[in-house]
Amino acid sequence: MVKRLPYLLPLGLFLVLSAYFAVGLTKDPSIIPSALIDQAAPQFDLPPIEGGKGAGFSTADLKEGEVSVVNIFASWCIPCRAEHPNINRLADMGVARVYGLNYKDEPGKALAWLNELGDNYTATGADRSGRVGIDWGVYGVPETFVIDGAGRIRYKHVGPIIDDKLETEILPIIEQIKRDGS
């Protein structure tokens, strides 16, 4: 039996992996509960992307009484490219301030990326070390948070906001927060 053990190991590992896959298939990869929901947004103060515009992005920006959307992005993240037109569109609508958190990125690449795809963010903070990302519970970009006027996280979306997700998920949450707030 002991001799057989090494030969059984690959099968065992694979079965465990398949179980994960089976569970994974039942879940929408874009919905992940966050421990941060209804908690205050973490404290941070980030500089702007080196060489870019603006004065950076900090916790104070989220407490000015308006609904904000925080979009975590990086130039190395390909799904971010896919969702970016929607982020720009959201910013153009004017229903919420849209902030960008540039995650573990190189300034040159991030600026090139924004130049190419458009930069409609109200302000952008550069989190080069990923330290702030840890506080936000980021574990894969893109992620998008909706924050109410008091600076509390109300919603978290993991993965790109593509297809109709802006209309069916993000906008309804913003409207609901506005209704609750008034």
Add this chain to the structure above:
Amino acid sequence: MTAELGHFALTLALFVAIVQSSLPLVGAHRGKSQWMAVASPAALLQFGLVAIAFGCLTHLYVTSDFSVLNVAANSHTDKPMIYKISGVWGNHEGSMLLWVLIMALFGCAVAAFGGNLPPTLKARVLAVQALVAVGFYLFILLTSNPFDRLFPPPVNGQDLNPLLQDPGLAFHPPMLYLGYVGFSMAFSFAIAALIEGRVDAAWARWVRPWTLAAWIFLTAGIALGSWWAYYELGWGGWWFWDPVENASFMPWLAGTALLHSATVVEKRDTLKGWTILLAIITFSMSLLGTFLVRSGVLTSVHAFATDPARGVFILVLLIIVIGGSLALYAWRGPSLVSAGLFQPISREGALLFNNLVMATATAVVLLGTLYPLLLDAIGGGKISVGPPFFNAVFIPLMVPMIAAMAVGPLLNWKRGDWRAALQRLWPALLAAAIGGTGAWAIVTDGPFMGIVGMTLAFWLGAGTLVELAERMRLGREPLSRSLSRLKRQPRASWGMTLAHFGLAIGIAGMTGAGAWVKESIQVMKPGDTTMLAGYEFRFDGARAIGGPNYTATAGQFTVSRDGVRIGTLESEKRIYNVSGQPTTEAAIRTTVAGDLYAVIGDRDAATGGFVTRLYFNPLVVWMWIGTLVMIIGGTISLTDRRHRVGAPQTRANPPARAQAAGAD
């Protein structure tokens, strides 16, 4: 009619595959040669039928028959002919059809060229191959039928994703699939060997060419994809650790390990169980890649289809194929007795070290790709994946392997002398020192990894040449004797030398492009100049141009160095008419020292200038040349005489001469 004909041919192919997977298997078990003889004609017939189905779909695309859903969703009458054809596999359903076509092609090749295989092995190999194919036929016919009709037919189609309308990407999927699916051959041989309960040198000799062919195609496919990302995404990078890239890289890593361990089985009659396991793992990685890309469990822009029904189907298929084969391995594996013993420091030991590193690297890439998914399944957690993770883990794994790669081929089989090997490697040590110091002296402000990379590239390159010189006995015998030894080297040895040397060239290219890239982003008005890495880029202006299915802004740059004009670069920003999606066509001028790379962006409303991105990507061309050399090496090895001559005899005790000559 064409669509129905294609559908019918595909359904018939399914039934032929069912026959091919059952009768020969039973026949081989019971020793009925007539039943076993069914396998070959069935494999040929199956290929003929899938080819008809594939031809039908191609015809529908070429004639723009929009009454077929798949064509309407992915094509357009204005599209150039080459992209109408590449559109056939530029979508989920069509690419699955390409998958089974290639699978049948490999089966057909075994039937046609496998005349020297023992009849039972041949029957079993073809049966296993067909068994996997049955799963894919069912998948296509039940969940992803490319021949579905659409009523009423639209006036025109929705066009292919503009990013995919590119010559590089037109041939990327077929190459990649020839690689992925090619590993199914190694898999079928492994399963057949487990059923037969016998793995010997002859078996390894039959497996190797198939694995090698698949490896060549996969290498070419990955390189094409990387090349495409380099010039089409327009931001100078060539590898992004995207899940889909990883999905093609994992079988490559495992397949490379398999190539090396199959050599050990062939030469030394040992590492049998491990080689069988690697063959299973390699093809499993191909299947897993398909699952990850097609099921939507991981989000990626590469994903054509994110349909849970398909996901469940592929998962069940995976569990049957991979789970089933691993169960068979657990049951029959212990009976595979390895004969040859060896010391840790030996050729076998070095190859085993290569195998362990490659297997670990595969596991690391798999882990990094799946981690978000695994955490999600158990209820969450925090980790960031992406280039930061992969670079931190993958590169340190590769460093010792490259270092050992120059030493391994110099060790003797069974028991090697590493001191003697290192003594012979003094020219390589010198070259490495020169490479590292040179890198440090020329690029004074580069990162440390740049120096490490160059040191390794020179070490491996020179080490490979030293090994070749050793085989020629250069300097120890008269030059004419050495040259005639060189001429008599088997092609497989040339293959190894070229593949290792190609990797060394490639490492130099990757180091340059990864560590020393220079970039500059600015707004430029016509007449403005920007200095970058000693080159002066003058922006001459932009004009509007039109293509068959897009309009574009073309920006022209004149590049000069020290006042001497080098040439002009023209970059385009295209907007595709149907989808409105923009794409970037980078302008690239390649030199041996590096690529001048210019991209034009949007017009800046405030100043009237254009956003431009300029890059100097050092040594990029060496990356492609290195890959090409590896592919050439693989191809030469594939034509080795011993793959073509009749069934080789198993040697119980290899003569001492073989150890001294020490081929690959």
